Amino acid sequence: MAKFDKDKIHDRNVNAKNTYPNLFQKLTVLEDSKSFVDDKEYKKFVSKNLKNIIDKCSASIKEDAIVESYYNLIENSDYLTIRCLLTFLKKYSLIDFYTYYFPGRIYSSHKKGLTQQDILAAYEKELAYVNEITEDESKNTKITKPTIFERINKYTTIEERQAHIHELKENYEDSLRLTDEENAYNNFILNTKNGLYRVLENALYKFNGKKFILEYNPLKVSFNYIKEFCDKYGIVIKMIERGEALSKDYLPNVKTITDIRNLFSYFFMELQQIEYFSKAQEKLWEEHNEFVNNNKEWLKERKVSR
Numbered sequence: 001m002a003k004f005d006k007d008k009i010h011d012r013n014v015n016a017k018n019t020y021p022n023l024f025q026k027l028t029v030l031e032d033s034k035s036f037v038d039d040k041e042y043k044k045f046v047s048k049n050l051k052n053i054i055d056k057c058s059a060s061i062k063e064d065a066i067v068e069s070y071y072n073l074i075e076n077s078d079y080l081t082i083r084c085l086l087t088f089l090k091k092y093s094l095i096d097f098y099t100y101y102f103p104g105r106i107y108s109s110h111k112k113g114l115t116q117q118d119i120l121a122a123y124e125k126e127l128a129y130v131n132e133i134t135e136d137e138s139k140n141t142k143i144t145k146p147t148i149f150e151r152i153n154k155y156t157t158i159e160e161r162q163a164h165i166h167e168l169k170e171n172y173e174d175s176l177r178l179t180d181e182e183n184a185y186n187n188f189i190l191n192t193k194n195g196l197y198r199v200l201e202n203a204l205y206k207f208n209g210k211k212f213i214l215e216y217n218p219l220k221v222s223f224n225y226i227k228e229f230c231d232k233y234g235i236v237i238k239m240i241e242r243g244e245a246l247s248k249d250y251l252p253n254v255k256t257i258t259d260i261r262n263l264f265s266y267f268f269m270e271l272q273q274i275e276y277f278s279k280a281q282e283k284l285w286e287e288h289n290e291f292v293n294n295n296k297e298w299l300k301e302r303k304v305s306r
Contacts, residue, residue, distance in 0.1 A: 023074065023076075023106060024104055024105070024106055026082055027098065027106065028101065030082065031098065031099065036086055036087045038087065038091070041083075042084045043130045045080070045081075045085075046123075047127070047130055050123060050126075051123065051127075053085060054120065054123055056069075056073060058116055060116075061116070063111075063112075063115070066110075066115075066116065066119075067108055067114070070089070071097065073085075088122070088126060091122075092118075092122035092126070094111050094119055094122060095108065095109075095114070096108060096109050184222075184225070188225040189270045189274060190271075190274070194220040194221055196225070196229060197267060199214050199215075199216050202214075203215065207260070210255075211252075212250070212255070212260070213249070213251075214226065214249045214251065215247070217246065218242070218243075218244075218245075219245070221247075223249070226249065229266070229267075229270065233266040235253065235263070236251065237250070237251055251263075
């Protein structure tokens with residue numbers, strides 16, 4: 001088993017900024033949560049990111065140097081990169097990093113006689129596996145479009161965040177004692193099929209650069225909830241037409257891509273506010289008042305600037 005110089009690693013960890021987890025802390029979290037699994041995020045990582053990482057580490061020839069290059073790469077990487085990369089390396093018994101839960105020390109082991117060709121061969125095998133699985137899944141599931149945040153601002157976790165908020169809402173709904181109206185509005189924000197997200201998404205698809213028009217079925221979407229959202233964030237809304245199966249409203253102040261980014265940011269802020277309800281009632285009330293007070297000043301400035 002190859003082992004990194006412990007003092008060197010410990011020094012690097014000690015000198016890390018206190019506000020950011022160091023590699024030892026990240027590995028400990030991943031080990032505790034048993035996160036090294038073959039899931040959708042991992043498959044996406046293999047398809048889009050793994051080859052670039054292998055290329056970055058390809059200059060090293062000797063096996064110890066190869067291990068060191070991968071250590072240097074993950075040292076400042078985020079949790080997702082560390083998790084997915086180590087899932088791949090562990091799966092093919094190429095390289096492994098672990099802590100033994102000994103504070104500040106990181107150990108490694110690797111395949112005897114490890115070469116870059118071993119890693120490339122494993123990558124090609126894993127890519128073929130992922131592509132095969134993805135193709136099989138696509139035959140049985142509807143292909144979904146990338147989220148708005150992926151297209152506009154490269155957010156990639158909105159769907160996960162929504163699922164998490166759904167879970168929070170189910171777990172804490174009894175203790176929250178929200179009114180029926182508050183629950184209905186929250187459901188409108190959380191509903192990805194017939195809620196605000198879908199209305200805004202469809203409007204973006206049809207945006208002609210001149211008018212940002214909201215189109216929706218009034219039997220599934222209530223105008224009152226759209227207006228509540230718009231009023232909360234100072235968004236002007238004007239009615240175009242009302243029908244039994246289709247209603248249209250117009251947002252005259254949404255004209256540029258920046259305006260659209262802001263619009264979806266407000267939506268994201270609503271999701272964040274709903275997540276506050278997972279906390280104790282006293283903390284919830286304190287943070288809710290702080291949110292409202294801060295927002296009042298910000299909204300007032302925005303209204304004056306328009």
